[in-house]
Amino acid sequence: MKLCMFHPVDRPMERGWVGRVEDDRVVHLAAQTLQHFFTGGARAREHDEYARDAVRLLAPVPHPPSIRVFERDESFAFANPAAVVGPSSEAPAPASPLVVLPRLAGVIGAEGTIAGVTLFLEVRAAGLDPPKDRDFALGLGPVVVTTDELLGSDLGIAVRVDGEERLVASASGVDWETMRRTAAAGTLLRTGDVLAAPAVARVEGLALPARIDVDAPAIGVLTISVG
Template sequence: MRIARWLDGADVGEGFVIGDQVVAFPDGLRVAEILSQGLEGARRVHDRVVDASGGVRATAQAAALDSVRLLAPVVPASIRDFVAFEEHVEGVSASVDGKSEVVPEWYEAPTFYFTNPHTVLGPGDAVVPPVSERLDFELEMAAVIGFGPDADGANLDVAAAAGAIFGYTIMNDWSARDLQSREMKVRLGPAKGKDFGLSLGPWIVTSDEFAEFEDEDGYIAVRAEVRINGELIGEDLVSNAGWTFAELVAYASRNSRVVPGDVLGSGTVGNGGCLGELWGRNGALVPAPLVEGDEVRMAIEGIGELVGSVGAAVEAPMVPQARVRSRSRRRL
């Protein structure tokens, strides 16, 4: 099953993508409600809009896929983004300080950060970046959480975490590397180097569709690639990650909780999954950082394509630097 959100004129539609049509959920249901029913609930809803031959029922509300504008397929409850690919860590570390390394702590557990769910973009949208000399993309596969009301998203083991994954989509974590580098020297972040935009789409493909790509350990061997203005920049297999998606979800729930609508990014794939990795490998800004008008086209086998572009940078209001204070412990 493919789950999507779209704009048809001024109306937002939510439902299934079936063949070359978008088909609205019955009874005005929304993606968030479908995710809260889990895969079994989604299948029951799907059966209400398709007939025995797999065609769309005459009573269903449908439109041609090419007649609507796709939106991000989910309004995330939260977004966690991991750094699960060793090759990516090696390359980006070299672009920051000239030294290619993976710290021992990376191997101990999957690391992630929370990013902004309020600046999510959909297919075809242009990101509005800050002023940056090192604007970049990040090619990722993302898991979307969804399970029924009888399940609990806290302290999941790996098997339960696998069952909590409703489906997958493509994720582009736009990044301003110069801002990110400054922030992370303070040993906290990233923040303003990342939170201006993140693209998701084109739809959610349910997890059962990936069974043919999974090995016995749960790794999903699908090809991921990215092109800038039509030129192939990076390509990798998602199965080259250090952890499976189920392990990432289990770790996220550790002493915490995942809920339907949460999005968990794999982190950037290796072998050119972002420009920063290549800058570390080349020792120079080659390929060049993204600029206004560039098109970034991502494709992941079994999902489809996510296309985004770079809009004009916005000069934001300045915040003053910290002032040196007296450190007085008493009021004057």
Template sequence: MKLATFSYPGPQGRESRVGVPDEQGLIDITNAAAELLRIRKGGTRARDVAAAVVPPDMIEFIATGSMALDLAAEAVEAVRTGRIGPWSSDDARVVWPADQVRLEAPLRPRSMREFGVYTEHLEHLGIKVPEAWYKLPLYFKGNPESVIGPDQTIRWPAFTTTLDFELEIGAVIGKPALNLSPDEAMDAVFGYTIFNDVSARDIQRAEQTYQVGPAKGKDFCNVLGPVIVTRDELGDGDLAVIVRVNGREWTRSTTGGMYHPWPRLVSHASWEESLVPGDLLTAGTVAGCCAAEYFLDQGRSPEDGLLAPGDVVEFEVEGIGLLRNAVGDRPDELSLDYGVPLST
């Protein structure tokens, strides 16, 4: 099942719901479930029961598990076969036309662990891979507060001149987990989404000379979307990916080639550290899928600049969809003076 978070204007501002994309627009699965229960059982509490079993918040929906998925699937099928119309019998909207809603990031993750497991990507950028990288799937913690969704503007922070994108796949945790073995790990994964790990390359390079993960170089903007696809629909195999900038194809690649596979990543993240529904694990940049690699192939140094204001970045991933965002304007002041150059 493909699951999206969408919003619409309400009396108290924008209201968010969980929906399933459809040819008609977006199916509000909570309202669809309420109408299905009303048809089956009658009574006056169908809406309350539906909100408990198929919550309108994505993380709550994920945490409800198979009960939510099963009832949502039945409700969506009832809409698609015409048993439920675009409006419920109590005048709640079941099907929203796409032009009346806005797709948001499918979830605001509870936490973000960002791995990097593509050897080819690191070597292409001239990064010396430490010995520990081959033994342990290393990661840093990201900033959930910086997450934006499809078609929202990528903010250009004041401290960088070299703004980059990175196409990654994110796994969303679906249930509490602790100290999982690799054989157990994938049962904790709810589904997958696309992740654009927007990067300030100059300050990132400076930060990582201290042998820590990036902070300011990554924390200002992360993009998720357009949907989460459940494992039962997408599977765990390799996916074809395409990167376009301003409508022109830059890269065509695949998510294959992970040195540490997903079971190892999930297992490692759970060692002596609880995972909870809504946590996000990302696998790192798919080989060839960042501007720095593209320009290196063109014989141009990344230090000469990467993205420009107004650039439109598109990630298309097999089975998940298209994630599109435009780059915002540069601030008037592009430097924060720390007294030392940040490009070394």
């Protein structure tokens, strides 16, 4: 199942509605947020249907309780939930050149399990010291694909900058259970927490402004404009 937050293009909303993406349509589900959908047993009454080109997709978890960015399966750093931006968003950048690190991210569902996977684009300003170098733009979306649907899927990722392909890499082999266990040790994982897997590669030297597309066939295309 592919889940999203969305609003009709003629009815802009900051938070939007929960939806299920099915080919060229989006089905509106009766849940306040994706977190409520997961804690409600991943079931919800269906409302109206919309053509895919009649809606705008938003960040599937616009305000995660926490974001953990893993560089290895057992080592992570916290990132800023306020820096999350959704598909087709624009984000300011404090400096250039930029470095982008495309990742997969697991979204925590009920009972601390990983309910689904989405794309995560970490944008860094190369001239700033950590952690402020990545404190301004963390792309999330366009949809969350439930883990059962991802089995056997192509987890390749391509990155395009201003339409030019800059990277093609495999995102297979993520050890989600080790990451989840590391994140949960000594604490409580909340529904909507984001676990960003190690980056598949780096794309460096981006000048401002830049339009960045992260394309994963199993998930979709996450587009962020920075600058």
